[in-house]
Amino acid sequence: MIEQYSEQDIMKILSLIRRFDREEAGAVTVDWVVLTAAIVGLGIAVLTTVGGATDDYGETIGSHLSSQGIKTSY
Numbered sequence: 001m002i003e004q005y006s007e008q009d010i011m012k013i014l015s016l017i018r019r020f021d022r023e024e025a026g027a028v029t030v031d032w033v034v035l036t037a038a039i040v041g042l043g044i045a046v047l048t049t050v051g052g053a054t055d056d057y058g059e060t061i062g063s064h065l066s067s068q069g070i071k072t073s074y
Helices: 007-022 025-067
Strands: none
Touching: none
């Protein structure tokens, strides 16, 4: 299968591969995407873990505040 490519074509391909290997601008983007995905995943894990307790505490606080009176005169 290699016989159908000329030596010049192979050299072009190798040159492109070397240039791609040396390029670092895309690596920074990949790092940021992975870091952002990890932070979002951690946030979802925390919300899933604490979500039920937060609802319970919210209801408790809401019922306590509802039972309190508001003074309208001094």
